[in-house]
Amino acid sequence: MSTERDMAAMRRVIAMTGLSFPRGLLGPEAMELAIAIGAGAPERAEVDALIRKVATAQWPVLQGPTAAALARAERPDDAADDRSLAVAEQFAADADPENPLALALAERAGLDLAAVRARALDRLEALSGIQGADPGRPEALVALATTAGRTVVDLLDLDPEDFGPEIADYADAGTSPEAATSRLARATGDDELRAWAREALTTLDVPAPPLALASIKRLAKGPVPEDPAADPLWTAMVIVLAEDAIDMATAEGGADAGVDDGDPGLADLGDLLEDDPA
Numbered sequence: 001m002s003t004e005r006d007m008a009a010m011r012r013v014i015a016m017t018g019l020s021f022p023r024g025l026l027g028p029e030a031m032e033l034a035i036a037i038g039a040g041a042p043e044r045a046e047v048d049a050l051i052r053k054v055a056t057a058q059w060p061v062l063q064g065p066t067a068a069a070l071a072r073a074e075r076p077d078d079a080a081d082d083r084s085l086a087v088a089e090q091f092a093a094d095a096d097p098e099n100p101l102a103l104a105l106a107e108r109a110g111l112d113l114a115a116v117r118a119r120a121l122d123r124l125e126a127l128s129g130i131q132g133a134d135p136g137r138p139e140a141l142v143a144l145a146t147t148a149g150r151t152v153v154d155l156l157d158l159d160p161e162d163f164g165p166e167i168a169d170y171a172d173a174g175t176s177p178e179a180a181t182s183r184l185a186r187a188t189g190d191d192e193l194r195a196w197a198r199e200a201l202t203t204l205d206v207p208a209p210p211l212a213l214a215s216i217k218r219l220a221k222g223p224v225p226e227d228p229a230a231d232p233l234w235t236a237m238v239i240v241l242a243e244d245a246i247d248m249a250t251a252e253g254g255a256d257a258g259v260d261d262g263d264p265g266l267a268d269l270g271d272l273l274e275d276d277p278a
Helices: 004-017 028-038 044-072 079-092 100-131 138-156 160-172 177-188 191-202 210-218 232-253 266-273
Strands: none
Touching: 004 044, 004 079, 004 100, 028 044, 028 100, 044 079, 044 100, 079 100, 100 138, 100 210, 138 191, 138 210, 138 232, 160 177, 160 232, 177 232, 191 210, 191 232
16 A cells, blocks of 8 residues: 555545545445444454455546546645645546545445444344334334435435435425425436435444334336335435434524424325335
């Protein structure tokens, strides 16, 4: 691997700029790296080899966007940081996937994905406790929707801003909660995005309680429903984002935010889930 000094400098640049390989575009190599990292004190040589594997897979695709992001980055006041950023720009022009910037980004992707896996495991363990002996209870169905939606959001690294106008329309809609939820799902859920969400969930492999893991994966089985409002996984995912946006707006504005008589939220997914409880 490149010198530790170069790697340390590139890690610093990544921390300063927030630069990353988009999580939703990562291939199976990154998951393999994340699993190795999460295994607990794996052999450094194994991790280094997996980092190179991720960089080799991602750098040819993401070199251009990485260079463009660095060119837009604000120049730091600190002279040493500014020099590091300049060096990172040089590495960004290097097509070799084993240059220090590419390797540092691959390493960061593995660490981030390992954290995502850990959060998913925590959520699934909590879901297992809520499901208990009766996973069809309303509170268990809400927990199922919440767990599935938040896990997909995390896996794909989605943000409420990705659907800002649609969520704003949802929050301001002068309709019933059920109609607002359906409207939001249809406004955001094109077939490609929904297929992407399903693939991310069905390929999730964590040592979680079997019933809980099978429950959330069941929401992704079968063909993508023609109507996004009839897609429980997509609806759960976009409602999670909407509720996050509403919570942030409420905290920042110090005023109530929501859909008229209350946010429809994940509780209104019961009709989609209760016909086929996991």
